[in-house]
Amino acid sequence: MICDRCGVREAELLQSHSGKRLCKECFLSDVQERVEIEAKRLNLLRASKVLIAVSGGKDSLVLADTLAKVIDPKRIIAFNIVEGIQGYNREGQVRELNGYLRDLGIELISTSFKGSLGFSLDEMVRSSGERGLKIAACTFCGGFRRKLINQAGRDVNADLVATGHNLDDEVQTIIINLLRGDVKRIMRFGESPLKLSDRFVMRVKPLRRIYEWETTMYAYIKGFKFQEVECPYISMKPTMRAKVRELMYELEAKSPGFLLRILDNFDEMGDSAKKESRLGNLPVCKICGEPTSFGRDYCKNCELLMAAGLMEQRETRVK
Structure with a gap:
């Protein structure tokens, strides 16, 4: 089967969404x-x-x-x-x-x-x-x-x-x-x-x-x-x-x-x-200063750290 694009090289790949059969070189180019x-x-x-x-x-x-x-x-x-x-x-x-x-x-x-x-x-x-x-x-x-x-x-x-x-x-x-x-x-x-x-x-x-x-x-x-x-x-x-x-x-x-x-x-x-x-x-998080969702004081990332008890550990290390 010859490549549908170049018409020269042997086709090795079928691009199902387009229906084209392509050689490696033409596939990369595509x-x-x-x-x-x-x-x-x-x-x-x-x-x-x-x-x-x-x-x-x-x-x-x-x-x-x-x-x-x-x-x-x-x-x-x-x-x-x-x-x-x-x-x-x-x-x-x-x-x-x-x-x-x-x-x-x-x-x-x-x-x-x-x-x-x-x-x-x-x-x-x-x-x-x-x-x-x-x-x-x-x-x-x-x-x-x-x-x-x-x-x-x-x-x-x-x-x-x-x-x-x-x-x-x-x-x-x-x-x-x-x-x-x-x-x-x-x-x-x-x-x-x-x-x-x-x-x-x-x-x-x-x-x-x-x-x-x-x-x-x-x-x-x-x-x-x-x-x-x-x-x-x-x-x-x-x-x-x-x-x-x-x-x-x-x-x-x-x-x-x-x-x-x-x-x-x-x-x-x-x-x-x-x-x-x-x-x-967007408003910003009161802890890290990064954008957060409307109506929220803290971003999702900081909320996750707080929920997992990691925010407390980080503050203890800093002290």
């Missing part, structure tokens, strides 16, 4: 071109400085590789966070990541939950469990990762922060928030999310129309060495996201392009809702 289109739409090419969040996983490596082809790598700063998960975060992975980014000409800066917050993710989960709280590790991890990424974006004076969320991630988030009835949170996502505070650096997702299987194949074809082991917290206790993911895969298999259609419809509804939105600037 992904790169779609990322470039999204990057232009998100004004990434005009930014003087872009912070990219990199974990060392396939998505962040594909993000760095594709953006470095359309943006001067000197205008990109990569940011890595070590959450502190035993057997999952390894120093060797950070070294490999640093070497790869250095070859691309991208600077890497790093931090850790332990160094920035005073506690590793394992310590947060353990402390909350000792208090009989049923707080998922993902609740701690997601909130604090977003906080540290935003802080890093401010620290380096980035115009935009780019994350490696792919199409599957985006649609999972949409469905989860719909199931929870969280309309306000839905409005914060999308192609052009609302910016409700001057302390927020606008976040963009150049891979949001690239399937996860495509980022995986891109990484394998390019020969990237990336962490393939799933976070042990997800394996130990499957989250709503994991359950939604399985349902999504079934629907996509039955109707190729389903995920793209969901995203496109959501973007249209989100744009309409944002035009009618009259939300003002």
Whole structure:
């Protein structure tokens, strides 16, 4: 079977959502071109400085590789966070990541939950469990990762922060928030999310129309060495996201392009809702000074630390 794009090389991949059979070279070019289109739409090419969040996983490596082809790598700063998960975060992975980014000409800066917050993710989960709280590790991890990424974006004076969320991630988030009835949170996502505070650096997702299987194949074809082991917290206790993911895969298999259609419809509804939105600037947390939700004195992150008894431990250490 000949590649539908170049008409010369042997096709090795079937792009189900488009129906095209592609050779490896044309598949890579297709992904790169779609990322470039999204990057232009998100004004990434005009930014003087872009912070990219990199974990060392396939998505962040594909993000760095594709953006470095359309943006001067000197205008990109990569940011890595070590959450502190035993057997999952390894120093060797950070070294490999640093070497790869250095070859691309991208600077890497790093931090850790332990160094920035005073506690590793394992310590947060353990402390909350000792208090009989049923707080998922993902609740701690997601909130604090977003906080540290935003802080890093401010620290380096980035115009935009780019994350490696792919199409599957985006649609999972949409469905989860719909199931929870969280309309306000839905409005914060999308192609052009609302910016409700001057302390927020606008976040963009150049891979949001690239399937996860495509980022995986891109990484394998390019020969990237990336962490393939799933976070042990997800394996130990499957989250709503994991359950939604399985349902999504079934629907996509039955109707190729389903995920793209969901995203496109959501973007249209989100744009309409944002035009009618009259939300003002978010208030700030009385403890950390970061933005929090309307009607709340403390941000979710500080509330989690207080509930787990970690805020008291941190104050005792300072004294």
